[in-house]
Amino acid sequence: MKNTFGNNITLTIFGESHGNSVGAVIDGLAPGILVDEKFISELLLKRRPYGEISTSRREPDNFVIESGVFEGHTTGTPVCIRIPNIDTNSKDYSDTRWLARPSHADYTANCKYHGFEDYRGSGHFSGRVTAALVAAAGLLIPALEAKGIHIGTHIKRCGGIADRDFSDLSADIKLLKELDFAVLDSKAAEQMIARIQTAKNEGDSVGGILETAVTGLEAGLGEPWFDSVESLLAHALFSIPSIKGVEFGAGFDMAELTGKTANDSFYVENGKVQTATNNSGGINGGISNGMPLIFRCAVKPTSTISLTQNTVNMATKENASLASKGRHDPCIVHRARIVVDAVTALVLSDILVGRHGTDWLGEK
Amino acid sequence: MKNTFGNNITLTIFGESHGNSVGAVIDGLAPGILVDEKFISELLLKRRPYGEISTSRREPDNFVIESGVFEGHTTGTPVCIRIPNIDTNSKDYSDTRWLARPSHADYTANCKYHGFEDYRGSGHFSGRVTAALVAAAGLLIPALEAKGIHIGTHIKRCGGIADRDFSDLSADIKLLKELDFAVLDSKAAEQMIARIQTAKNEGDSVGGILETAVTGLEAGLGEPWFDSVESLLAHALFSIPSIKGVEFGAGFDMAELTGKTANDSFYVENGKVQTATNNSGGINGGISNGMPLIFRCAVKPTSTISLTQNTVNMATKENASLASKGRHDPCIVHRARIVVDAVTALVLSDILVGRHGTDWLGEK
């Protein structure tokens, strides 16, 4: 379903960058989940433009809960969260209406929607829609944490600079919750920010890799085939604009390993089955094995850049050139990080509610 | 839905390795698609064990079309294809019933199904179920080809050895249709086979990377968010056992590029919009742009190996060791290749039928 995802907990998103609002309807929530509006605001802050290295469009992201919450708790009926668009400047876009930004959705939207698309600020393709995703996840993340499930994403690589590896996952995830720029090694963070600043100055952009860890998941979640944990997560992750790769555990490095070096041998400790390594990223045969879930997403460099590029005029079908003005991000890796967390929370909640029943997420 | 996938064309799979049969129900097919049973058989041959470097279980893979085909054409009602299991040898497995193979689904299946799982030959987790997927795709692939859409997958890497890159896609895809071992460079093919043979002799296994190209796709397919072409393909691809990574276009290399180097500039040639490069893998904003679709899958080394590994006894929760006997593959990369084609054909057919209506695939 186009803008709806999930079997048990379903999210429906709507909105355009320069329309009235962006928003989400989240359905299937248990009654009685405590709604912490302050937490949702903080989560939205993590997605917002960061310092000098982001777009100058600055939305307050004040959200309105239209339904499904009563006296501070979910009612069990659909929650609609709406985030009005305030700081829109459509004039930036009208000049270049028919010039397709290379690697952006302008051209494909035009093919699909025959010119009826709202082209202003990328319309429905805008990363702004992810604000609604994040707000919706703001209902789920505390409920998951109350069940001992914690999610954290760091910038593994950005513009050629690497963060340190995850080490103590609990401590690292805790740290990530506090960071606005989600890099574990503060030196690497500084270098990345400088690199993004350089790209901005050059009218260029950079990409990166996000790495996510989830702790506290029980074994036995997911399905052998089409609803494997990997399938569901990848489906949702590839919905995030700019994600071009997803890998679990050792991922593409698997190609260079052999069974002997890749396999995660089991052992029992204190009655609990564990694995000595985690090349599987916590998933065997599509099903969680009780070890931390580990995956990485490749994020492409922002396609909207100020440098002049070759392109076509979609109206006249003639060659043209384009140097994007408007307000845009030289990098979205650091902003995408919380969207990855949001999507992960959605998928895991969906799986868990299917497994344990509709009241599970609201139970004390 | 657990064993059902697709919105417009839906595939439902069933079966266990040592049960009565494996099979698939494919629904939503247009009436009037020509059913070429010889083609289906040839497709199944490409999935079967290859020479010395595969399991010694040799199934004839004689399929039976139970429904939905009449006088050589699809009727428009669900097609059930069933492949009986013949060459089963369950004795191989009963000795090690409670010893979880590292990185295999034995342990997670046990957690999920509480011991009721059919453990013989990996049960429903067996790669054997992919025979049903391939047979179902045998109905779709010729129909897509009649529409000018061609799919080809080669082994990009295996056991540390690289195939040459795709060059002339049409010629390469044509070549791949003829190859049993899908490597474009015959020298590389020999080296890979030798490498797999070595792994087999050592009781070990190897992994690899599959790369897929699809030509002839129109622009405008897919959706901005949850039904992006990447989302749907990744969902289905991650359902294939042993796939641990999926990337589109430049994929994880995107992290090292900048907007300037990553963006695919547009130009018009003979009235047709094209891109100078294809780092996007044919997809912008989740929607096809008319360029070839390019993606890669990471395939892990087969987890079942003869070498002794540490594990646990799931019944007693005690540490144990295991050297798998049975019949198993030292590499499944070359067999998985046709499963990737099958899954790709399924997803693309599903999207195209949604776009153009239920009769589209059967039109002349």
Added chain:
Amino acid sequence: MKNTFGNNITLTIFGESHGNSVGAVIDGLAPGILVDEKFISELLLKRRPYGEISTSRREPDNFVIESGVFEGHTTGTPVCIRIPNIDTNSKDYSDTRWLARPSHADYTANCKYHGFEDYRGSGHFSGRVTAALVAAAGLLIPALEAKGIHIGTHIKRCGGIADRDFSDLSADIKLLKELDFAVLDSKAAEQMIARIQTAKNEGDSVGGILETAVTGLEAGLGEPWFDSVESLLAHALFSIPSIKGVEFGAGFDMAELTGKTANDSFYVENGKVQTATNNSGGINGGISNGMPLIFRCAVKPTSTISLTQNTVNMATKENASLASKGRHDPCIVHRARIVVDAVTALVLSDILVGRHGTDWLGEK
């Protein structure tokens, strides 16, 4: 899916009677459908309280289109329509918080949502949510009419009084579009209104039967089994509060007929296959046969009445009695009529778009 319906065109609804707003997200619309806001307002007027015989809650039903419409046309991305709640008076309800209205959803909501439900004005169970359904249908009905498909529902029976039968369907449907109180025979209309007025005066309520006709549908729509036209329509119709029965064509009278008297014999006229009678209501084997679609819905008397009734206190689990104050309708049959039209438009659009592809509804 709880609050989402449809395969190709999907509707997601949200909202509570006394919350911020009620609304709907409608997805899968073709780009380029003309959006007629005046028509939507007129449709909403048909659902609003009617004269003296309705609740005194009078909502302006001013809707806001949050997304998916640009320069007067649908963009092809999800349309969110929101209708703010203005005239709420929650005090009416707090006194009787724990007294379950007989045959209303108070008790079942309490069982399902464990007391977290928004009880004010029936919360998410309120007929008010149907305003969102109607507004969404306001996008579809003109598009269907442009394709020659017309929908009309009249009050077949209400409070023991019968309307005349459908005769010239085209003329009758045209008349129904103009009527606020949808009864074809104006005498019968007067009697029904008087009957409802009497019920109101007595603190009681009445029910009725709605009969719907759809003209202009092509043959071949729907599926043999789970997506039969009857299945899909009944699914959606039974979602409307107070509907307790749905029948197609001769419906329950079929039980008294024989094959000879029930069967609709075919004949050809001007090259077009037709049936001499229409006991099948335009559907054979779940699939439209090109004749008018005819069905009826049984609407129960409003369960909220002022008369004193026996009930229970849900908090103390003790017997109690209740005479509902608040503002409520002595009859909702005349208001439900446009909701039936709305739901019918939704289901038929969904089926037609599946059949003909995503652009169909927007084609000129």
Added chain:
Amino acid sequence: MKNTFGNNITLTIFGESHGNSVGAVIDGLAPGILVDEKFISELLLKRRPYGEISTSRREPDNFVIESGVFEGHTTGTPVCIRIPNIDTNSKDYSDTRWLARPSHADYTANCKYHGFEDYRGSGHFSGRVTAALVAAAGLLIPALEAKGIHIGTHIKRCGGIADRDFSDLSADIKLLKELDFAVLDSKAAEQMIARIQTAKNEGDSVGGILETAVTGLEAGLGEPWFDSVESLLAHALFSIPSIKGVEFGAGFDMAELTGKTANDSFYVENGKVQTATNNSGGINGGISNGMPLIFRCAVKPTSTISLTQNTVNMATKENASLASKGRHDPCIVHRARIVVDAVTALVLSDILVGRHGTDWLGEK
């Protein structure tokens, strides 16, 4: 989804009357449900032709469980049940290939499938496909009974003759499980059988009304809107061939009642909330209220009759006449009864598993 139904427990059906087999894949079953093949056989017997008053096609209905069952229990993976077609006689049909039986699916199938449909014995539209539905339900019904949930359907009316009303539901349901011809009053049963025999002798057919009761359902099942218990049940029931009406509780009689007479007042007895009457049929606001579920289905007279009827030749588009030879039923009401039970078991299991989680149906 065309031939797939259910959110948590999903059923996919396939097969044609004269094809290789009919069958069903049922997915989402808990592991560890005891599979009683004898019970399944007995259930299938209840669907089979009855005495002199049914078609002379006599299928043994020997089913084969292809997957998902191991050592007598469900494994938790999809169960495919297949029922081979044996007693086919396609010659009966080829003469009348292009003559559309009035009120049958011949014409609509031809419109939809453009002549590619398997016309023999009604192909995929055949009531024979319901054998697969019944076999699948044979897995669910004992599991529901182990949870205290019992389903029974009787022939309320047939050919103008009425059965007695339900009285003691537990005793009546128990009796229905033993009856082959499901009429509570044995006198009425005899009269109905005689009436059907008369219709058969006259080359005609009769219809009827089936009434179903379900006891032991907890309160709080179902959803306010699109997944109301009524919506889901009606969706599935209208998938059964020949069903033209569905009503819950007082159903269409609601139109003649007032709030005072229709409302089911609540009272507490032994700490349990109950209603004094059950005009709601156990459902308020789409959600079960803990009282017995009561609904009725209108079954049309079999459309295939031996009497000569007017029709058209679909190939030549000319008027024609037809007297069906073949083997057919003068009444299917008594055979449909077990299909209604099957469909009810499917829908309720689906709802219950959603509510309580995937293991629920298999718990001891």
